[in-house]
Amino acid sequence: MSLHQVSRRFGALKALDDLSFDIMSGEILGIAGPNGAGKTTLLNVCTGALTPSAGSITFEGRAVAGLPAHRYCGLGIARTFQIPQIFSSMSVADNVATGALFGPARHSGAAAVKAKVSEVLAITGLAGERDLPASRADLLTRKRIMLAAALATEPKLIFLDEPLSGLNAEEVDIFVGLFHRLHALLGLTLVVVEHKVRALASLSDRILILNAGSSLCLDRPEAVLRDQRVIDIYLGARNFA
Numbered sequence: 001m002s003l004h005q006v007s008r009r010f011g012a013l014k015a016l017d018d019l020s021f022d023i024m025s026g027e028i029l030g031i032a033g034p035n036g037a038g039k040t041t042l043l044n045v046c047t048g049a050l051t052p053s054a055g056s057i058t059f060e061g062r063a064v065a066g067l068p069a070h071r072y073c074g075l076g077i078a079r080t081f082q083i084p085q086i087f088s089s090m091s092v093a094d095n096v097a098t099g100a101l102f103g104p105a106r107h108s109g110a111a112a113v114k115a116k117v118s119e120v121l122a123i124t125g126l127a128g129e130r131d132l133p134a135s136r137a138d139l140l141t142r143k144r145i146m147l148a149a150a151l152a153t154e155p156k157l158i159f160l161d162e163p164l165s166g167l168n169a170e171e172v173d174i175f176v177g178l179f180h181r182l183h184a185l186l187g188l189t190l191v192v193v194e195h196k197v198r199a200l201a202s203l204s205d206r207i208l209i210l211n212a213g214s215s216l217c218l219d220r221p222e223a224v225l226r227d228q229r230v231i232d233i234y235l236g237a238r239n240f241a
């Protein structure tokens, strides 16, 4: 995906300000930056939830900005949310089945949906909880369900908004391991917004630091963590979780 001079305004506020960068196919791109820097807004414009006020976004050579969100899903672009969004009244497996019905593959027929659901439950470590009512799931499981439903759409590119927030150190390690596995097994391109900078650095090929809607730097994790501007504006104020 390529962004060219993308801006997004909310009234007088420029939440994204003239952003241009490429998401390389097959990479894990981390995104971090202060609260209100525009990270979620960026995910929203990259996944069709919001239209940019200016600029262009292309995916596999096709202009996508302005398409409805379901078209993004059909092109192989999926996302998860900062606060887990799942169907509480449904089982874990039925939540994942909703994903299997959309996306490029658009599984039709009960057997195809069931096979996809079983495959995704196995990859995400949910096989033992397939019949659990989602309302009884703890935070780690709710995050797994949301990720599994997104994976069931068979995305090529997936955007994750703070997937590690609220997890303890052990759970963070489990999820980071899961992302590495998804990347290796499925060849997915991953874009991960995260405040847990140490985990993000261990996961990412490159990190983009957003500040006030602009790109402060985009580089390999070691270089970003050493960058004095990043330390001054972002890392210095955090306890480097």
Ligand SMILES: Nc1ncnc2c1ncn2[C@@H]1O[C@H](COP(=O)(O)OP(=O)(O)OP(=O)(O)O)[C@@H](O)[C@H]1O
Binding pocket: 010, 013, 015, 033, 034, 035, 036, 037, 038, 039, 040, 041, 042
């Ligand atoms: N729908 C909206 N209407 C008005 N302002 C908005 C809207 N969405 C976001 N904003 C504003 O845009 C700016 C960027 O918000 P955004 O949610 O993208 O930040 P963020 O980097 O994801 O922050 P956080 O780390 O707290 O999740 C903020 O000033 C926010 O208040």
Ligand SMILES: [Mg+2]
Binding pocket: 039, 040, 041, 082
């Ligand atoms: Mg956010």
